Amino acid sequence: MNISGGGLKRYCETRWTSSYETINSVVQLQMPLEKIKIENPTVITNASVKKILSSRGFFHDCNQIARILEPLRNTVLFLERNTTTLxxxxxxxxxxxxxINKIPHEVAYWLHPNYRGIGLSNNMWSQIAKYASSLLYNSGYKSKNAASKLIANMADFKCKDGIYSLEYDEFRSPQIWWKFVDNNKNNNQLQNIALKLFAIVSHSASCERNFLNLG
Known part of the structure; x- marks a missing residue:
C-alpha cells in the first residue's frame, strides 16, 4: 500500500514537535493499520500492539491528543526561528x-483525587458530565445505560463513596491512584477516562533556549 506522507514517526519525549508528529502519524495511518489488522493479522506479531489497535476508541484518542499537541508544536516551531522577537x-x-482554554482541562482537575473539583462553580458539573459522556460515546459505549453508569460513578467519586473512598495522600500521582481503584470487572469507564487524561504528561520544550537568549 502506497502511504502518502510516510510511515510512523519516531518519538522523543523531550520535544513537543516529535510528540505531535508521532501521534499524528498514527492518525494518518488509521486506514492502513486497520486494513492490516483485518486482512493480515499475522503481520503484527506484538501482542500488546494488537491489543491496542483492537481497543475501542484508540484512533479517536490519538486524534484528540494530536489536536491538543498541534498548537503547542506550532508555537515551539515559531519560537525557534532566528527572527523571533519578544x-x-x-x-x-x-x-x-x-x-488551551478551549481544552476541557476542568475535567482533569475534577477527576484529580486530591481536588475533586474543589472551587469550581456549580454550573461546571453539567459541562464536565457532558464532556465525560462524549468521551464515553466516542470510545464506543453509546447506550444510555453506559452513560447512566458513568454519571453514577462520577457522583460516587465526588462524594468519596465506595471504591472512591481511597485517600490520595499515600499515592505519588493521580494516575497511580486511579489504577488502585477496584475494577475487577474492567467496566469502570470513569476509571478508563481518568487514566487516559492523566496519561497526558508535560514535556520540556526546546523553546526554553529562546527565552533564555531573549533575557
Missing amino acids: ADCFIMLVQLAVK
Whole structure:
C-alpha cells in the first residue's frame, strides 16, 4: 500500500514537535493499520500492539491528543526561528492560551483525587458530565445505560463513596491512584477516562533556549 506522507514517526519525549508528529502519524495511518489488522493479522506479531489497535476508541484518542499537541508544536516551531522577537513570543503565547482554554482541562482537575473539583462553580458539573459522556460515546459505549453508569460513578467519586473512598495522600500521582481503584470487572469507564487524561504528561520544550537568549 502506497502511504502518502510516510510511515510512523519516531518519538522523543523531550520535544513537543516529535510528540505531535508521532501521534499524528498514527492518525494518518488509521486506514492502513486497520486494513492490516483485518486482512493480515499475522503481520503484527506484538501482542500488546494488537491489543491496542483492537481497543475501542484508540484512533479517536490519538486524534484528540494530536489536536491538543498541534498548537503547542506550532508555537515551539515559531519560537525557534532566528527572527523571533519578544513581541512574537507574546503574541504566540496569547494565541496558545486561547487554544488551551478551549481544552476541557476542568475535567482533569475534577477527576484529580486530591481536588475533586474543589472551587469550581456549580454550573461546571453539567459541562464536565457532558464532556465525560462524549468521551464515553466516542470510545464506543453509546447506550444510555453506559452513560447512566458513568454519571453514577462520577457522583460516587465526588462524594468519596465506595471504591472512591481511597485517600490520595499515600499515592505519588493521580494516575497511580486511579489504577488502585477496584475494577475487577474492567467496566469502570470513569476509571478508563481518568487514566487516559492523566496519561497526558508535560514535556520540556526546546523553546526554553529562546527565552533564555531573549533575557
